[in-house]
Amino acid sequence: MANGKDHQHLLPAGLKDGLPPDAAFEAAMVERLMACFASWGYERVKPPLIEFEDALLSGMGAAMAADTFRLMDPVSQRMMGLRADMTPQVGRIAASRLKSSARPLRLSYAGQVLRVKGEQMRPERQIGQAGVELIGTESAAADAEAVLLAAEALKQLGVAALVVDLNAPMLAVSYLRESGIADPAPIIAALDRKDAAAVKELGGALAPTLQQLMNAVGAPAQALDRLASIALTPSAAAQRDRLVEVATLVQAAAPDLGLNLDPTDHRGFEYHTGVTFSLLGRGVAGEFGRGGRYVNQAGEDATGFTLYLDTLSAALPAPKPARRIFLPRGASHDAALRLRQEGWVTIHALDNGAEDEKEARRLGCSHLWRNGAIQML
């Protein structure tokens, strides 16, 4: 580094400063998402940034253990974890303080999470999340509600060409276990990569069915038929039937929504127990979010989803810049207030002297308040 002072500006890997106008855009995005969640009856909760490690990483939270920053609490001398995902926190709230609230319980949240290391494809270590949890129901209608709400929220934000990828990560796991495979992990890893050669090698007698499952992908019109014709063991069949039911419900409610089926997709759904989904955009790298069915810390059936604000703000069209008007010294306070009420951003001169027009341009204003009127520059 040429200049020693540059070190002062360097941030740790995977962290960044949000600048104008992106920071404001992201905040506005969160507001719109939360308003959409609220309109479906989801009430906001605000868990703390840091919790005791044993609570944060218990139950479904265990899947995030490797991603969680720890620090020692000097007060209690206990280990604390900085949240790497908010879903386990909402699960804890539902299981404790809100345990006597009526079920199904609809909760929403938004906040920042921190991860120990970035992923290959997502190097960010601090990620803004917004999401919902629908707790205390096992119904397929709940699975469909999560998908439909996510689709509506993204549509309202202006996401074009959304594709919802529906999965049943436990389908293959159940099938392997019920077929007497003690450790399904290596085969599941091969299925995660859709590695046909490895599935054939590791799958043995089960390989043809696994290959059929891998082939049952694509638009519902073709994938649903293929999926229905595969001979499966009882709980695997139950997983399959639920996936088919949810896909059918979603299609009926939102016929225009882009749907893709991929029953064996398992990666990233570590604590999930039923139908899951990823929210993807055509031509967009990364995911807008993901969600699905799980069992929370109190053993309650739940589903929900999380949206990633970084992918969303990168994929959405840049917001139109606000109209800025420059007010020279001495402009009336009432006039300025009226302008703001009309939607103008007012930039007040703080010094006399500089030429107004020049100063207005320098501060990024398109208009100037002169002699009681708006003047375009």
Next chain:
Amino acid sequence: MTVGTGAPTFVLALPKGRILRELTPLLTQAGLGPEPDFHDENSRKLRFATSDPKLEIIRVRSFDVATFVAFGAAQLGVAGNDVLLEFDYPEIYAPIDLGIGKCRLAVAEPAEMVGEDDPNRWSHIRVATKYPNVTRAHFAARGVQAECIKLSGAMELAPTLGLSRRIVDLVSTGATLKANNLVEVEHIADVTSRLVVNRTAWKTYPEEIGGWIERLRAAAGAI
């Protein structure tokens, strides 16, 4: 992919070198034959048309095929599972074993070392390789820490010139090892070329991508 006003164009990334010759009949069979310029080693072009107007081909280094596909710069590619093992990109699917480019990934050492040392006593070894991740994982699985020296080619020189005593490299016939007085001592993985697909592209364009996968699967079975 290029998303413009018309239909989107998709990109198939192919590795330069020997795999290309084995691949060409397969592509032609699948109706994805490249334009004649593609076979001209002297052509300065980097992107080539195919007989399918929706698909074009780029020619890059084999390791870069995985990177292009993982990041979605290419939606389809052909890569050996040696490359896939080395990077393990979560965004890459490998739905077809094309059955070409057969070789193996192996550990080799100088002939005079064989029989002399006892692998059970190792705690740390030094290896020259193009595959540091695979090598570390291979030795870590039996409690040995492998210090890898990353090379991009000519691994066989490392033992003779004292860079490291062992190498991990692709072995096809074994002739190169023999010529350099090296012996293959451990097998890590069998390698063949795979059709690789970007996860998001497949899920968001299931008809187009799925269609090419079916055509290539049929062609791979037929050849």
